[in-house]
Amino acid sequence: MTFLFLGVACYILFVYLMFTSLWPLSTLYFIWLVMDWHTPERGGRRTTFVRKWKVWEHVRDFFPIKLVKTAELNPNRNYILGYHPHGIMGAGAFTCFGTDSCGILEMFPGIRPSLAVLAGLFRIPFFRDYIMSSGLYPVSKQSLGHLLTKSGKGNAVVIVIGGAAESLASTPGVNTVLVKQRKGFVRVALEFGADLVPVYAFGENELFKQVIFPERSLRRRIQDLFKSIMGFAPCLFAGEHFVILPYRIPVITVVGSPIPVPKRVAPTEEEVDHYHRIYIEALCKLFHEHKVSCGLPESQKLRII
Structure with missing residues (x-):
């Protein structure tokens, strides 16, 4: 409900108050918003x-959602965790990285997880304060740079690599990840000397059924245009019970082994391509090693686009 409606509700509330006797509240908040504009990119206001x-915990148990550890993460290093796939929501x-309900702090002692999301969400009045309090940050270079340089060691920045574009390919029974042309996270990892860690969430694509429009069709072009303007894709999806409730399918989020990455102030294209290739190979290996134990058939393939 918060994913779908809270942002819009906050906009409506902010405007509505301007036309009531409580208009000073909106005015004061607007002044605060201007003064506080860059806080999300400078560490935010995370609260335990x-x-x-x-x-x-109820959200975790509804599906249920489980976090699986395959290797240690050294708290004396910083990390960029690439999360796949995006799914619908x-x-x-x-649940695993924006809250402490899956036990990530106990599973990886000394590691501080930070989930990076669409920067536009931090422009929504009231809503921005809510998501900042959960430890969410804008997926911008300035924000990532602050997390990887100003907060000591043991930082694990989680980026959903495929983003909104990947959500358009989310459908049950299909494991498609958009990563071939997504190299920015590798460049950031090199610039700040952060190790790369592939993460795959088995079951994420099973939570909703989506109408997939053919490439180059008018409806798909409208989706792509909306995504390019607004930053997120308008998916036509349905779940069970009142349509918007996701299916109760287990989501098993597997955290892979870290890929050591050297620090390069100005990484070359060859270096970026090299570590990008290693990352994709590690992601494929992670998927195939755990697919059977996570409920997929041995014949299931991972499609890289």
Whole structure:
């Protein structure tokens, strides 16, 4: 409900208050918003209180969502975790890394997870303060740079690599990840000397059924145009019970082994391509090693686009 409606509701509330006797509240908040504009990219306002809300445990148990560790993460290093696939809502990404309900702090001692999401969400009044309190950050270079340089070691920045474009390929029974042309996260990892870690969430694509429009069709072009303007894709999807409730399918989020990455102030294209290729190979290996134990048939393929 918050994913679909809270942002819009916050906009409506902000405008509505301007035309009531409570207009000073909106005016004061607008002044605060201008003064606080860059806070999300400078460390935000993360609070343990929100990350440990009891409701997140109910969210975890609804599916259920499980976090699986395959290797240690050294707290003396920084990391960029590439999360795949996006799915419709990224339920596994938020529950595992945007809250403490899946036990990530106990599983990886000394590691501080930070989920990077669409930067436009931090322009929504009231909503921005809510998501900042859960430890969400804009997926911008300035924000990533701050997390990887100003907060010591042990930072694990989680990026949903495929983003909104990948959500358009989300459908049950298909494991498609958009990563071939996504190299920016590798460049950032090299610039700040952060190790790369592939993460795959088995079951993420099973939570909703989506109408997939053919490439180059008018409806798909409209989706792509909307995505390019607004930053997110308008998916036509349905779940069970009142349509918007996701199916109760287990989501198993597997964290792979870290890929050592050297620090390069100005990485070359060859270096970026080299570590990008290693990352894709590690992601494929992670998928095929765990697909059977996570409920997929041996014949299931991972499609890289």
